[in-house]
Amino acid sequence: MRTLRLLLLLCLVPALAGAVDEAEFARRRRALMEQIPDGIVLLRSSSAMTWEASSFRQDPAFYYFTGLANAHQAILAIDGGAKETWLFAGPAPESTLFVPDLRGLESIFVAPGAESEHALGLEHVVPWDELTGVVGSRRTQDGKVALYVDSGGFASALSLGGNTPKGVPPVEPSWAVWRKVVHDLWPDAEIKDATPILDSVRAVKSPAEIALLKNAADVTLPAFWSAVAAIRTGRRQRAVEAAVVSACVEAGAEGPSFWPWIRSGPSAGPASLFEALADYHNLDRAMMGGELVRVDLGCELRLYKADYGRTIPVSGRFDEGQREVLELLVGAYRAGVAQMRPGANQAGVFRATAACVIERRGRLKTPLAREAAATVDERTAFFLHGIGLDLIEASPPVFRAGNVICYEPRLTARDQSFFVEDTFLITASGAERISPELPYTAEGLEKEIARRRRK
Known part of the structure; x- marks a missing residue:
């Protein structure tokens, strides 16, 4: 029976891509909003391409809430207080070794605007240069809004220690660099660890x-x-x-x-x-x-x-x-x-x-x-x-x-x-x-x- 199940699976592998639909991604975002009524979670897409890797690997938390497996140069902001989601999308490089041809959820660079908002079920998909203005405006409206960033999960436990001398900003891993960037952009904001909340939302599988x-x-x-x-x-x-x-x-x-x-x-x-x-x-x-x-x-x-x-x-x-x-x-x-x-x-x-x-x-x-x-x-x-x-x-x-x-x-x-x-x-x-x-x-x-x- 197990062998038959495996043979059937191999025939169906190409059809499994849509197993998690847009409605489920929306439910995930709403579940996270319920956990953060006091703040905004800021998640970055992966943007690293290497010769050694077998293929590109998206940041798991970013993918979990968007369904975007390939998106580069993108920042997701899930606002628990305003109950809305912003995707700040970076432009495709003017000079590149490849011409992006993938579309929809497979897109490498997400186009800002209504078409992407509709396709992804997001309230806002805007150029990523608007990030500081949007977050700044929310903090002006509510001076107590907290900013949540990921702390690496179990991967952080594999660190061999600090990757730079004392007093020198981190250069890796990416989550540590991102935390430093958020702190530098909004030095008077309360920065909270999103990891326990992300773990809780992701723990029960659909x-x-x-x-x-x-x-x-x-x-x-x-x-x-x-x-x-x-x-x-x-x-x-x-x-x-x-x-x-x-x-x-x-x-x-x-x-x-x-x-x-x-x-x-x-x-x-x-x-x-x-x-x-x-x-x-x-x-x-x-x-x-x-x-x-x-x-x-x-x-x-x-x-x-x-x-x-x-x-x-x-x-x-x-x-x-x-x-x-x-x-x-x-x-x-x-x-x-x-x-x-x-x-x-x-x-x-x-x-x-x-x-x-x-x-x-x-x-x-x-x-x-x-x-x-x-x-x-x-x-x-x-x-x-x-x-x-x-x-x-x-x-x-x-x-x-x-x-x-x-x-x-x-x-x-x-x-x-x-x-x-x-x-x-x-x-x-x-x-x-x-x-x-x-x-x-x-x-x-x-x-x-x-x-x-x-x-």
């Missing part, structure tokens, strides 16, 4: 978004099994990453949701898991027999992301200790998933996962499993995150029906790291896994690995 997330998860399945089939003793992680990217594209996706995490042996451990993001070689290494590989990946479809994975033995088989650790992890994982329901939170999920590990600690037989269990106590925090237009969105403080979350606990012993991850939709009565069915047990994984490698 039926259209849920369908897109399910579709993204489905087209990821061939990429997952391509990775599993490519893992071999002596092969480099980079070769497996390439197989994932190719499979995403062949399945009809735009590409990967994020560069695939194919992390083997010690590179999958907590000390180096994120270090790869700062390394030119992505901590590439040859995979060795006896090691485990974290296969953590997703494909992107219509800007929505997928993210799930499993732990795969390089040799195709787990040893006795590895089997017991994996069994321990899966049992604890399922205990955590069982706590997912409206009104619950991630702390409850973590407590249930940890409690299962602790309860089984005295019955473990292998040194490896006992060592892995010893790293967990009642306060252990695992990793759970939202997903949507951003790969990693904030974990909802309290789960609500319509939240879509990924849970990815990990156990580590010596140089071996064990991981499992699926994507779940919080429903009225619990949680529904929306990522495809994959084996959890050592036996199930080994059987499927052998079958895939015989092809």
Whole structure:
């Protein structure tokens, strides 16, 4: 059934572009206005084109409220007090290497005026040189109006620290530069962090978004099994990453949701898991027999992301200790998933996962499993995150029906790291896994690995 669903999806991929309609974008803007009666949210479009990227990537918050996937040189102002939205649109460059030909929601440069206002369902689409005048006028009318700007969300947590010396204005990331620009333009205004409010509005997914997330998860399945089939003793992680990217594209996706995490042996451990993001070689290494590989990946479809994975033995088989650790992890994982329901939170999920590990600690037989269990106590925090237009969105403080979350606990012993991850939709009565069915047990994984490698 899942295979049939995937084949049907691949036939329908070109028709999915209109899955989120103008009325939904308007509902999103109204929901944000209700959260900011005292101010204006100012969001910038992305404007960076690079040789290295597979394609242009729009700022997720800007896209969420406009539907403009390609717009450059644009600033969105959502005014909670006046209950209206302004799009300040920059002109196309007079001299450019390309002549923009895309129209409508695909436009690179949005034309100011009534035609764009009607097409986008916005009250105002004006030249962006009017930004300071419009905001200044609103502040003259209401001297207490606050200005809300984004603070980067989870991406800001990946910063390695200040990017300039003390006293020197930021030059990156873009959200920090934009915050500085807004402060300099209106130095006496109250500048507030929009991120918690944006997270709240975006946390509950609409039926259209849920369908897109399910579709993204489905087209990821061939990429997952391509990775599993490519893992071999002596092969480099980079070769497996390439197989994932190719499979995403062949399945009809735009590409990967994020560069695939194919992390083997010690590179999958907590000390180096994120270090790869700062390394030119992505901590590439040859995979060795006896090691485990974290296969953590997703494909992107219509800007929505997928993210799930499993732990795969390089040799195709787990040893006795590895089997017991994996069994321990899966049992604890399922205990955590069982706590997912409206009104619950991630702390409850973590407590249930940890409690299962602790309860089984005295019955473990292998040194490896006992060592892995010893790293967990009642306060252990695992990793759970939202997903949507951003790969990693904030974990909802309290789960609500319509939240879509990924849970990815990990156990580590010596140089071996064990991981499992699926994507779940919080429903009225619990949680529904929306990522495809994959084996959890050592036996199930080994059987499927052998079958895939015989092809």
